[in-house]
Amino acid sequence: MQIVKGSERIVGLGASDPGAGKVIWAPKKSIWITFMTATGLSLAPSTFSWSALALFLFLTGVTLCAGHSVGMHRRLIHNSFSCPLWLEYVLVYLGVLVGMAGPFGMMRQHDLRDWAQRQKVCHDYLCHRREIFLDYFWQVHCDIELDQPPGFVLEDRLQRDKVYRWMERTWMLQQAPLALALYFMGGWSYVIWGVALRVCVSVTGHWLVGHFAHHEYRETNDAMSWRVENASVQGRDVKIAGFISMGESWHNNHHAFPGSAKIGLFPGQPDPGWWFISLLERMGLAWNIKTPANMAPRKEVVRLPDNGRGWKICQLRKLIWRRTFGRAQ
Ligand SMILES: [Zn+2]
Numbered sequence: 001m002q003i004v005k006g007s008e009r010i011v012g013l014g015a016s017d018p019g020a021g022k023v024i025w026a027p028k029k030s031i032w033i034t035f036m037t038a039t040g041l042s043l044a045p046s047t048f049s050w051s052a053l054a055l056f057l058f059l060t061g062v063t064l065c066a067g068h069s070v071g072m073h074r075r076l077i078h079n080s081f082s083c084p085l086w087l088e089y090v091l092v093y094l095g096v097l098v099g100m101a102g103p104f105g106m107m108r109q110h111d112l113r114d115w116a117q118r119q120k121v122c123h124d125y126l127c128h129r130r131e132i133f134l135d136y137f138w139q140v141h142c143d144i145e146l147d148q149p150p151g152f153v154l155e156d157r158l159q160r161d162k163v164y165r166w167m168e169r170t171w172m173l174q175q176a177p178l179a180l181a182l183y184f185m186g187g188w189s190y191v192i193w194g195v196a197l198r199v200c201v202s203v204t205g206h207w208l209v210g211h212f213a214h215h216e217y218r219e220t221n222d223a224m225s226w227r228v229e230n231a232s233v234q235g236r237d238v239k240i241a242g243f244i245s246m247g248e249s250w251h252n253n254h255h256a257f258p259g260s261a262k263i264g265l266f267p268g269q270p271d272p273g274w275w276f277i278s279l280l281e282r283m284g285l286a287w288n289i290k291t292p293a294n295m296a297p298r299k300e301v302v303r304l305p306d307n308g309r310g311w312k313i314c315q316l317r318k319l320i321w322r323r324t325f326g327r328a329q
Pocket residue numbers: 117214235251255
């Protein structure tokens with residue numbers, strides 16, 4: 001098997017196999033997300049207030065945009081722009097507050113997936129190839145154990161960084177100070193909406209976008225502007241999630257240009273993460289910003305004939321209906 005290098009941190013590729021392995025239940029993250037989901041969904045209706053809803057929207061937006069998309073993904077994982085270290089800490093901390101994993105855990109998951117998806121063979125788990133309900137259980141409640149995994153080596157500066165090591169050890173606990181502050185601001189209503197429901201919606205939404213952005217549904221063939229040659233799975237654009245995913249769901253572009261700070265590349269592809277990086281640049285807080293315009297071309301990336309339309313809402317509704325009830329609407 002021809003093994004392609006996928007990330008700076010994935011090493012020791014000689015005997016590695018991205019196709020063989022088993023999916024195992026991950027008790028810690030499973031219990032964590034089950035608790036957040038059960039608490040959030042069961043108590044949100046009885047604790048609803050307009051201010052709790054506004055708080056939910058504000059905290060979800062800030063942690064997903066500045067935290068997950070810009071801090072964790074575009075800065076820490078892909079190094080797509082430079083910024084002062086104090087700002088990197090703030091952004092990554094906001095990403096930790098999303099409640100998905102610590103910074104190193106996020107990097108490991110992301111890089112392994114990225115690497116596997118570029119090989120000719122890829123385990124169903126790493127390619128989101130299974131049915132929607134099984135894929136949910138796998139991604140949100142389980143981990144993959146490859147028989148012959150590649151190595152993962154963090155950059156020296158990160159490995160030695162005490163702040164990131166602390167965030168990694170305590171990522172679940174980081175909801176506690178926020179919950180306490182919210183309790184004093186607005187009681188249990190703010191804690192339920194600002195922590196439990198927000199973590200449930202963010203983690204579930206992240207998985208949902210990942211599922212539709214990789215699964216080979218018939219409808220998704222439209223949602224491509226680029227093809228990465230010899231990759232076992234292509235990224236697809238999930239148009240209806242473009243804005244709420246902070247630009248992350250223009251995933252076909254991301255597979256073509258993983259190191260780009262800008263993910264929404266075409267007109268009509270809103271990219272709030274990119275807007276935020278542009279704002280930081282205007283404030284003198286971001287520089288060395290990479291986009292396809294200043295990056296070296298990749299020979300394995302092929303531009304497809306005029307497309308980039310993404311999915312329409314009616315397509316997605318029909319698809320979910322069919323997957324759920326097993327027949328056309
Ligand atoms: Zn992907």
